[in-house]
Amino acid sequence: MAEISNYKVAASPHQLDSSNTRKIMLDVLIALLPCLVCGVVFFGLYALLLVVICVATCFVSEQIYNLIRKKPLTFDLSAVVTGLILGLNLPPRAPWYIPVIGGVFAIIVVKMLFGGLGKNFANPAATARVFLLLAYSSLMTQYIGADIAGNILSTDTVTAPTYLGGGTAALAGEFWGVRDYWGYVLQLLFGYVGGCIGETCKVAVIAGAVYLTARRVIDWRIPLVYLLTAAVMVLACYGSASEILLQLLSGGMLFGAVFMATDYATSPKWRYNRILYAIGLGVITVLIRRFGTYPEGTSLAILIMNLLVPVMDKYLLPVRFGQTTKAGKPYPQGMKWSMRGVCLALVLALAVAVPVLALQPMEYVYVKSAQVNEAGDYVFEVEGAAYLADYDYTQPLAYTVTIDSEKYIVSEIIPVTQSTMGYVAELALFLNKTRHEVASLTGEDLSVDSKTSATYTNTELRAMIVECFDYAQRELEGKANG
């Protein structure tokens, strides 16, 4: 028709949001940068090499797959994102082939074989990490301690335990002059601990999360509800309020919550499904950590919840505007109100339980009396008992423990009641040590004299001294300040 001119026409809407797939992936890369920088600063250039190998493997294997399947090459950066996330999930001294195997597995097996971008049912990075953990258990759990700039050029593998694997003994007793608990929290927060390359520095992860939320790339509901649920679960499973921060800040939970649980293709589409998904993540992660054989449960939890996402998306649908039941009544907003209710209940549980647990007067088992002497040091009289299994005999124990209030170390231990048969505590083990050092003494350290049953006595004395420190910190210091 002559009447039709040569104008360009297109379907409405004509005005579009400026975002696109590549910009989103670029945003995720930018958000991951702080984690990468911290990883390199703490664990050295070898860690950077691993990450680069992983990114390159992911990118190249995707293009090779495209070539084989005669598909156009893809430059949407999604493979780079997968590679970077997986790379940051590796231990800092893994051999070079670990990122190669992991990258190929993530891209080829998990992503491309299921149809590529957006079609994979499980998060490629999380699945590859679980795969590597199963296939190379020892290599994948070999962590080194963090050392700012000290690791830069080193490739040494001096394994160091993590908090999840070794408890507080894996952490330093003092960080930036902050002792014990808050010192642990601070070093976990700043990532001055052993762990995977990118997930140790929580400050960097939080910076990435803030950036992604501000750019509206990720839904804040997933990480927030995940951590909230995990906090309540820690409270329920460990029965301790102080454990919450340590658990939330250790391992890959925060990194997984921000970067892996929010993966588009493998998280639900409707906001209330996302809350349900995040609650499931929190529950499973803590259950694995507390009752499973693996110290870390984030990747596994993400993988398990990923499998439930299609079902959630299919059967838990948003209620349509004006939707009615067959009787003509407004359709009940079940998911909406139950999810809001659950979140409220979680917040309330935390808000009520944490202060209650924290304010509860501590029950002192050993400390019988405590006082401040003229030098300002704390003197405790402690009583306990060691059960000697070999002799089926309970040996009563009593000591006078003095803690130096300046240096905060054990300055003197005087036995009051102890074994008359020579099973006495090895006092030198405890003298001049801080609470952290005493608490970190392992069973091996304590069984100095295996011929005698002094080990039981030592173990009991350790518990006594730790309680003395706690007593001093909670009762005596508070009074001195007050």
Next chain:
Amino acid sequence: MALFGKGVHPKGHKARTSGAEIGVCPAPRAAYVPLSQHIGAPAVPVVEAGERVLRGQLLAKKAEGLSANVYSPIAGTVKGVVGHIAGGGKKVGHILVESDGTDESVSLSPLPEITPESVLARVEEAGIVGMGGAGFPTAAKLNVSGRADILVVNGAECEPYITCDERIMLEYADELLQGVRRCMLACGAKSAVIGIEKNKPEAIALLSAKCGEGISVRALRTRYPQGAEKQLIYGCTGRVVPEGKLPVDAGVVVVNVHTALSVYRAVDLNIPCYERVMTISGGAAKKPGNFWVKNGTPLRELAALCEADENCARIVSGGPMMGEPVFSLKVCTTKTSSSLLFLDEGECESKVASVCIGCGRCVQACPMGLSPTFIEEALFRKDYAEAKRYGAPSCISCGCCSYVCPAKRFLAQSVKLAKKIIRERNI
């Protein structure tokens, strides 16, 4: 303030024309007046070729059922009923009137008394249709036999660029309010709520000051599609129109501010509906503005009026979210043409669809609570029952899903197609 959730927030682009007083577009030399400017059957011509008509004289009478009268926008000679392309691309009947330059006019006979019946009859006689874009004959809409208690007046104007309703609210506030009262009388509503988006503070202030008893003004959040019927009703009254039902089932009648103004003109000034206010804007229009435009004006004359570049990136009739692209400037304006946009390269995107990355933004954005990405997936599988389960029949074609999609998929079109197939096959 009751809000509908979700939706999107496109850039407004209203500043260029929101301050421009409504001008007058010169009458066309030859007006192609479409017989079908409304939803329903085309009107039946009552004039013959060669007949002289005056401005405001009846050209075509409403057909049986849902239809509306059509009046001559200019004085001149009828050249006959000709086939001419309309906005949708179809060749449909237009009455060609050639101007004789006299601009003689004729009015409707004054109403002897103002009663609900006489107002309804006058609205029907004047050929007034929904001027927000839907084109539903207003007489049929207002004739609810007392089932509605609230009249909602749509001044939201949530589409970017368009400012004609805003200018009407500012320049014809008294006339508009009189029209609202006439509509209330006709439909039997006890009160009226004028819903206006917050990005029009002057209009909100002016109408709040003038509205008087029985009429209130509601400031709505600036959010597309705030002006969509069901969302507007929810925002103004808190009522939810049940799926598959009409607003009147929730006791509400909705009219656009321009429709209300037309009602005032027909009832009090005895002017039938043959012209309307249009916004002509867009980056490629050098002199954008708001104009009174006679129905049947070829778009090319509007382009000349605004010194717009015909070869710009895209020409759109209506707003950028729901408007139709214009493929020819020979198309003529109708009672429902609210705007004509000449978009330049930076304002519209020629998109290429890529694979869905599953971000779920379409699900978050859909104001009706549908899952566009799953509807599209079901459509491609030809699983229409599944598409229906995800809510395809409730689509209001607002385009939010396509707007937010980072993979630039044609979600709105897919859902529209699924809806069409489900309706046709009665699944």
